[in-house]
Every structure is written in structure tokens, then in C-alpha cells.
Amino acid sequence: MVLYLDSAIVTEARVASKFGWISGVTTNPTLLVKSDLSPEATLKELSEIVSGELYYQLTATNFDDMMAEAKAASKLIGHQIVLKIPATATGFQALSHLSGEINCSVTGIYHPAQAVVAVEAGAKYALAYVNRATRLLGDGLKLVREMAEVVQGSGTEILAASIKSPDEAVATLLAGANHLTLPFSVLQAMTTQELSEQTFKEFNEKGRGIMY
Numbered sequence: 509m510v511l512y513l514d515s516a517i518v519t520e521a522r523v524a525s526k527f528g529w530i531s532g533v534t535t536n537p538t539l540l541v542k543s544d545l546s547p548e549a550t551l552k553e554l555s556e557i558v559s560g561e562l563y564y565q566l567t568a569t570n571f572d573d574m575m576a577e578a579k580a581a582s583k584l585i586g587h588q589i590v591l592k593i594p595a596t597a598t599g600f601q602a603l604s605h606l607s608g609e610i611n612c613s614v615t616g617i618y619h620p621a622q623a624v625v626a627v628e629a630g631a632k633y634a635l636a637y638v639n640r641a642t643r644l645l646g647d648g649l650k651l652v653r654e655m656a657e658v659v660q661g662s663g664t665e666i667l668a669a670s671i672k673s674p675d676e677a678v679a680t681l682l683a684g685a686n687h688l689t690l691p692f693s694v695l696q697a698m699t700t701q702e703l704s705e706q707t708f709k710e711f712n713e714k715g716r717g718i719m720y
């Protein structure tokens with residue numbers, strides 16, 4: 509399992525990369541627009557900050573433009589790129605042409621059948637939007653469970669996104685997701701528990717180590 513930061517804010521990526529346990533950054537058009545820099549400058553900066561994978565979501569909607577955008581993004585980001593390709597008929601066609609040369613994921617999956625096509629077209633990752641699917645379909649965890657079952661044994665792994673809390677992150681992994689991408693606030697929240705803070709305060713008040 510790996511954890512990614514789901515953000516295009518350069519300062520967040522800088523802090524998260526220093527955590528030491530974040531394997532890359534996922535972006536999408538609405539995250540990129542929140543950056544102070546242009547999408548190109550943001551992606552360039554992120555590629556320098558992050559040592560692992562950097563996800564870029566295609567915005568083109570026809571096949572030829574998707575291919576051109578994929579090549580431009582690949583040139584800009586380099587070997588760290590993972591393309592996020594929309595789960596549409598044209599997207600799957602683009603995926604089958606691109607997956608031999610660039611690491612690709614399929615994004616915006618709302619039905620396990622789309623995950624089956626993602627496998628056949630060569631996706632490295634299939635993305636489930638957990639919270640969004642719960643809001644739109646009633647049960648995002650069921651979607652994750654079914655996707656995990658249909659891709660089992662293939663070369664495609666489930667990357668879960670749209671996760672709003674540590675509880676939802678854990679439930680998503682228990683439902684069968686292989687990897688998670690999380691907003692900065694959720695990553696931070698996952699490190700902090702009031703009881704842990706209290707426990708170590710108590711130890712340190714009652715005893716001492718070699719330094720203090």
C-alpha cells in the first residue's frame with residue numbers, strides 16, 4: 509500500500525514530501541486551479557519536490573487531443589508521470605493506445621464494469637471516488653469492494669480518492685483498496701490522536717530517558 513497527497517498546492521507538497529511516508533502526488537483540474545502558479549509551472553515544481561509518482565488528469569475530450577495532451581504532459585513531467593484518464597469510451601480508447609508507453613490510471617469510475625475495461629486496456633491503477641460515490645450512489649465502499657473483486661489477480665490496482673476523514677480512509681482500505689490519495693488535512697489528521705498525545709505526556713511526566 510502507498511499513500512499519496514491529493515493536492516496541487518506546492519507548499520503542501522513540500523511539507524508532505526518531508527513527512528517521509530508519502531509516495532507521490534495526485535492532481536486534477538480543480539486542484540490545479542487552486543495553485544497560485546499556472547498548471548505547467550505547478551506540475552514542474554511538483555515534479556521537482558516529489559520523488560515518486562505525479563498524476564496528471566487529461567482534460568481533452570476527443571481521441572486526438574487526448575493523445576496530444578498525454579504526450580505534452582509526459583514531456584513536461586517526465587518519468588514520474590501517471591496519466592489519469594477519464595473513464596469514458598474515448599478515454600478507454602486512449603488508454604489502450606497509451607498504456608504500453610506511459611503509466612496510466614483510469615479516473616472517475618462509478619461502476620465495477622469500468623474497472624474491468626480499465627484492466628483490459630492496461631491501466632496500472634483504477635480510481636474510485638469514495639465520498640463522491642457515497643453521495644451520488646449511496647455507498648462508495650461497496651463500489652471499492654466490487655472494483656477490488658473484479659480486478660483481483662490482474663496487473664491493475666485500486667487507488668481510492670475523494671476521502672474526507674481518517675475513518676473513511678481506514679474503511680476504504682478494509683473494503684479492498686490497494687492505495688489511497690488523501691487531502692493534506694486528512695494526512696495530517698491520520699498522525700494525530702488525542703490519546704497518543706496524552707499517553708506520552710504521562711510517560712514523560714513520570715519518567716525520563718537519556719536526553720531529558
Ligand SMILES: O=C[C@H](O)COP(=O)(O)O
Binds near residue numbers: 535536637639640670
Ligand atoms: O481527483 C479526485 C479527487 O480526489 C476527488 O475528490 P473530491 O470528490 O473531493 O473532489
